[in-house]
Amino acid sequence: MNQQRDPKLPLLAVLMAGGGGTRLWPLSRPAQPKQFLPLIGGRSLFQLTVARLREILPLENIFVVSNSQLMPMIRSSDAGLPQENLLCEPSPRNTAPAVAYALAVLRTRFPRFVMACLPSDHYIADTKQYLALVQAARSLAGQGYLVTLGIEPTAPATGYGYVEQGDRLDSVDGLPAFRVRRFQEKPTAEEAKTMLAQGGFSWNSGMFFWRSDVLEEEFRTQQPAIAQALERMAGLLERKDGEATWKAVWETMPVLSLDYGILEASDRVAVLPARGLGWTDIGSWDALVELYQAHPELRGDAPGGVIDVGSQSVTVIRKTDSRRHLATVGLRDVIIVETDDAILICQRGKSQDVRKIAGML
Amino acid sequence: MNQQRDPKLPLLAVLMAGGGGTRLWPLSRPAQPKQFLPLIGGRSLFQLTVARLREILPLENIFVVSNSQLMPMIRSSDAGLPQENLLCEPSPRNTAPAVAYALAVLRTRFPRFVMACLPSDHYIADTKQYLALVQAARSLAGQGYLVTLGIEPTAPATGYGYVEQGDRLDSVDGLPAFRVRRFQEKPTAEEAKTMLAQGGFSWNSGMFFWRSDVLEEEFRTQQPAIAQALERMAGLLERKDGEATWKAVWETMPVLSLDYGILEASDRVAVLPARGLGWTDIGSWDALVELYQAHPELRGDAPGGVIDVGSQSVTVIRKTDSRRHLATVGLRDVIIVETDDAILICQRGKSQDVRKIAGML
Numbered sequence: 001m002n003q004q005r006d007p008k009l010p011l012l013a014v015l016m017a018g019g020g021g022t023r024l025w026p027l028s029r030p031a032q033p034k035q036f037l038p039l040i041g042g043r044s045l046f047q048l049t050v051a052r053l054r055e056i057l058p059l060e061n062i063f064v065v066s067n068s069q070l071m072p073m074i075r076s077s078d079a080g081l082p083q084e085n086l087l088c089e090p091s092p093r094n095t096a097p098a099v100a101y102a103l104a105v106l107r108t109r110f111p112r113f114v115m116a117c118l119p120s121d122h123y124i125a126d127t128k129q130y131l132a133l134v135q136a137a138r139s140l141a142g143q144g145y146l147v148t149l150g151i152e153p154t155a156p157a158t159g160y161g162y163v164e165q166g167d168r169l170d171s172v173d174g175l176p177a178f179r180v181r182r183f184q185e186k187p188t189a190e191e192a193k194t195m196l197a198q199g200g201f202s203w204n205s206g207m208f209f210w211r212s213d214v215l216e217e218e219f220r221t222q223q224p225a226i227a228q229a230l231e232r233m234a235g236l237l238e239r240k241d242g243e244a245t246w247k248a249v250w251e252t253m254p255v256l257s258l259d260y261g262i263l264e265a266s267d268r269v270a271v272l273p274a275r276g277l278g279w280t281d282i283g284s285w286d287a288l289v290e291l292y293q294a295h296p297e298l299r300g301d302a303p304g305g306v307i308d309v310g311s312q313s314v315t316v317i318r319k320t321d322s323r324r325h326l327a328t329v330g331l332r333d334v335i336i337v338e339t340d341d342a343i344l345i346c347q348r349g350k351s352q353d354v355r356k357i358a359g360m361l
Numbered sequence: 362m363n364q365q366r367d368p369k370l371p372l373l374a375v376l377m378a379g380g381g382g383t384r385l386w387p388l389s390r391p392a393q394p395k396q397f398l399p400l401i402g403g404r405s406l407f408q409l410t411v412a413r414l415r416e417i418l419p420l421e422n423i424f425v426v427s428n429s430q431l432m433p434m435i436r437s438s439d440a441g442l443p444q445e446n447l448l449c450e451p452s453p454r455n456t457a458p459a460v461a462y463a464l465a466v467l468r469t470r471f472p473r474f475v476m477a478c479l480p481s482d483h484y485i486a487d488t489k490q491y492l493a494l495v496q497a498a499r500s501l502a503g504q505g506y507l508v509t510l511g512i513e514p515t516a517p518a519t520g521y522g523y524v525e526q527g528d529r530l531d532s533v534d535g536l537p538a539f540r541v542r543r544f545q546e547k548p549t550a551e552e553a554k555t556m557l558a559q560g561g562f563s564w565n566s567g568m569f570f571w572r573s574d575v576l577e578e579e580f581r582t583q584q585p586a587i588a589q590a591l592e593r594m595a596g597l598l599e600r601k602d603g604e605a606t607w608k609a610v611w612e613t614m615p616v617l618s619l620d621y622g623i624l625e626a627s628d629r630v631a632v633l634p635a636r637g638l639g640w641t642d643i644g645s646w647d648a649l650v651e652l653y654q655a656h657p658e659l660r661g662d663a664p665g666g667v668i669d670v671g672s673q674s675v676t677v678i679r680k681t682d683s684r685r686h687l688a689t690v691g692l693r694d695v696i697i698v699e700t701d702d703a704i705l706i707c708q709r710g711k712s713q714d715v716r717k718i719a720g721m722l
Binding site: 025026326 | 668671672686688699702705707711714722
């Protein structure tokens with residue numbers, strides 16, 4: 001492993017924007033997933049993710065991997081990304097093939113770089129701290145580590161994977177860093193409590209940083225089928241008649257996540273634990289409502305046509321210009337979400353079951 | 362008072378159908394009040410009221426007092442009432458003027474009769490028992506009493522007026538009858554509990570029976586302005602050019618209820634307490650939901666487009682052909698009512714506040 005610093009390597013951000021969640025049904029749909037919903041003061045998490053990165057990166061350094069269904073939404077967003085930075089997956093194969101594809105494309109433009117592989121559907125309150133962490137992660141990745149940003153747990157959550165800290169590394173830009181001892185998939189409530197009590201665990205944010213050559217090497221040693229496909233794609237991507245062929249190559253790759261395919265078995269993974277970042281993946285209506293209650297200014301304009309008598313802690317999410325009456329009487333801790341073709345009425349604390357609704361439809 | 366029986370007097374039913382409640386908003390509206398909603402297996406309380414009476418009365422003996430806005434609904438119902446039995450109030454003046462008007466009209470067709478003055482927006486489960494009570498009330502009215510059907514209280518309800526029993530009268534058709542000691546307007550919770558514990562109280566059902574000449578006499582002695590208007594109306598109603606004049610006479614009558622204007626101060630009021638009649642005035646969504654839970658067969662076809670995960674005791678009232686999704690998650694004891702232009706989401710036990718919603722609109 002090349003542990004020497006290489007601060008001159010460019011940082012390229014690859015945003016994962018192909019996900020089609022069901023947890024914010026009925027607002028999120030396959031054709032309008034969470035990252036493109038105007039959840040934060042009328043702006044989308046995708047827009048906010050690009051805006052955060054724009055503070056330290058030129059647009060040319062920001063890439064998006066998504067699918068053909070969502071590309072029009074990305075193009076019409078005001079993010080302003082160059083057309084050639086929008087990478088379209090032929091079909092969904094999870095994150096490992098998506099990142100291999102991005103690596104194949106980015107290598108044609110940059111000989112060597114640090115790649116930040118980032119979800120586009122998370123909310124981060126403290127941009128300044130976030131950017132400091134990105135720079136620290138970039139430095140650590142420059143040393144040859146596969147770096148994950150960890151989020152210090154504030155509760156024994158069962159909806160996230162966890163990262164256990166191992167040996168302490170030298171601080172980076174004054175921030176503590178650790179080797180990763182192990183990854184723990186979404187735990188039971190019991191396991192989560194134990195980890196929280198024990199300390200030294202972070203939530204796995206899914207924000208990864210690595211050097212291009214280090215990632216290539218990991219693919220070669222751990223996922224040779226992907227490494228081979230990556231090389232074939234790289235050649236085909238430069239040929240005008242290569243499209244049909246590279247799509248066929250794409251289909252040869254396993255459906256595999258980066259976590260499972262690369263990170264869990266690698267011996268050079270590091271974690272930068274972040275505290276007080278104000279991070280949330282808004283993985284449920286409960287999470288969004290908690291965010292709105294903590295920061296009312298994020299909500300944007302009030303929904304239209306809502307009347308209440310005697311309810312407590314009811315959140316209504318519907319269009320601001322709704323004129324159809326929506327009346328609530330005596331409710332407590334309820335979330336109501338209305339779209340043109342559906343209405344959800346959900347008890348707070350139960351919104352993890354919303355995905356079952358989407359599954360039933 | 363003429364206490365001798367007069368069993369040969371005809372029975373004429375006068376249905377009060379002019380009310381425009383707000384307690385079942387958003388289903389009930391001024392133009393479509395409770396009595397015309399298809400609440401019971403797709404039939405309306407108005408239809409059911411007529412159908413009950415048809416078992417013992419010819420259609421010619423059933424009259425309706427309502428207003429011009431609601432008349433088309435009465436005509437298009439399948440009740441089959443003769444056109445000349447539909448009496449249209451020029452403006453709302455509560456029940457005393459309405460009954461005086463009915464009396465003026467009915468006197469032109471029947472010289473002497475027993476009038477049953479009945480709400481058309483109540484539900485009664487046991488028709489057989491109801492009809493036996495009607496016949497007993499008819500007999501008691503024939504003796505010269507102003508008769509009210511009392512409902513034996515099953516709970517310390519604060520939504521009804523109460524009737525206190527006085528001296529016991531001779532049984533009528535085997536049913537116990539009492540003089541009325543006093544009327545108690547809708548009580549406080551405390552008063553209601555006291556009355557229930559004390560016994561000898563009934564809910565005031567608003568179903569009244571009296572002989573035509575007895576009612577006339579009560580108007581003359583207690584409400585001379587109404588008695589005078591009644592006489593003037595009676596003359597005008599027989600003239601073709603009398604309509605404009607009788608509407609002017611109508612407006613001279615006080616806005617007054619029968620309870621307050623006649624019954625409370627009369628010394629010849631009797632009550633027939635009914636037990637187990639399965640009576641409810643469906644005065645709230647809670648009352649309707651309780652009825653549906655006790656008798657699921659009354660509900661009619663299931664609402665369309667409803668999905669649930671993990672809720673308990675949720676009732677959804679919407680069209681059977683609704684295709685827009687309505688999903689509930691983890692709710693408990695909630696009533697949801699949807700129409701084309703409104704949706705109500707109400708905690709069970711709080712539906713008495715629904716009228717406030719209608720007031721706010």
